[in-house]
Amino acid sequence: MAWTTTRGTEVPPLGQGTWRFGEDAAHRTEEVDVLRAGIEAGLTLIDTAEAYAEGRSEEIVRDAVGDLRDQVFLTTKVWPSHAGREDVLRSLSQSLKRLGTDWVDLYLLHWPSAKTPLAETMAGLVDVLERGLARHIGVSNFPAALLEEAHRLTDGRIFANQVRYGLATREPEATLADVAARLDTSLMAYSPIRHVLGPDIPVNGVLADVARAHDVSPAAVALAWILRPAAARWVVVVKAARRAHLADNAAALGLTLSAAELDRLDRAFPASGEDLTLQAF
Ligand SMILES: NC(=O)c1ccc[n+]([C@@H]2O[C@H](COP(=O)([O-])OP(=O)(O)OC[C@H]3O[C@@H](n4cnc5c(N)ncnc54)[C@H](OP(=O)(O)O)[C@@H]3O)[C@@H](O)[C@H]2O)c1
DSSP states (O other), X not given: OOEEOTTSOEEOSEEEEOXXXXXXXXXXXHHHHHHHHHHHTTOOEEEOXXXXXXXXXXXXXXXXXXXXXXXXXXXXXXXXXXXXXXXXXXXXXXXHHXXXXXXXEEEEEOSOOSSSOHHHHHHHHHHHHHTTSEEEEEEESOOHHHHHHHHHHTTSOEEEEEEEOBTTBOGGGTXXXXXXXXXXXXXXXXXXXXXXXXXXXXXXXXXXXXXXXXXXXXXXXHHHHHTSSOSSOEEEEXXXXXHHHHHHHHGGGGOOOOHHHHHHHHHHSOOOOOOOOOOOO
16 A cells, blocks of 8 residues: 655555664564564555664664565665765765665655755755665655755755654644645654553543544554544654554554544644754754
8 A cells, every 4th residue: 555645656654663673683583574574564664764773773674675675665864963965975875785775765864964054965865866876855853944945955856854743742733734735745754653652651542442443453543643634645654663563553554534533533632733843963
């Protein structure tokens, strides 16, 4: 299952995150196995970054993807300390080696840089796009005004902006979602359940109710809520190291919430009205 962006690219709506993968060598086999099972379950977008476990997360992704490279929409990211024009190319070349591939589907600037002018980084991203090392380019953690700036600097080539979004973290709705829709930029939601179903967070009653009605887990409902029709079309990146969590999450692909359920969830998790704040590294 994939949705087609207005730019004509097919993107899987539900992807697998890999933050913290590769940090403990003892978990390597399980991490490779769960990613591979996720691809087989239809979670064919994989999100990684050069910064995750100092590149070892990318190596785990390589082992999981193996001969399925053509079925996977692969995303990785350059850390802002490597945001100079030449550094972007160098970082991506190293990522490609670790990933065992000649190209990524999407290459993102991980966070705004506090030191490197945005124009330099955007020139570096356009370079890798033009060399065919990345099929698409984008940014991450960009509030609306900065996204507009990136869009202008790349002649409209920013394909996606990856930001924190979920039932309990709705800041992108304040301004960013409308701006992204206008610029034809996809939005990718990260940490979609961490702030809704963390170990110390009691399961919200409405969420539990809706989950029971569909015989799915609260996590599946939290993910399906992001995939609802809305101003911007979201791609969701969720991380599961456990197979049981993966199975819960995959159920979101077949789950459609009714207007009444969306309305109940909206009231149970009201948006704060606050905008995404700018953080740079
Ligand atoms: N661009 C950025 O700056 C940025 C920042 C943060 C994250 N990301 C990306 O987005 C991905 C997802 O975000 P995230 O890892 O922060 O948070 P997340 O996916 O919202 O949550 C992951 C946590 O939730 C647990 N979990 C997974 N499925 C569950 C389920 N069905 N029920 C209950 N708990 C479940 C996981 O446990 P187990 O692992 O034990 O299964 C893990 O502890 C990251 O891995 C990364 O690829 C990007």
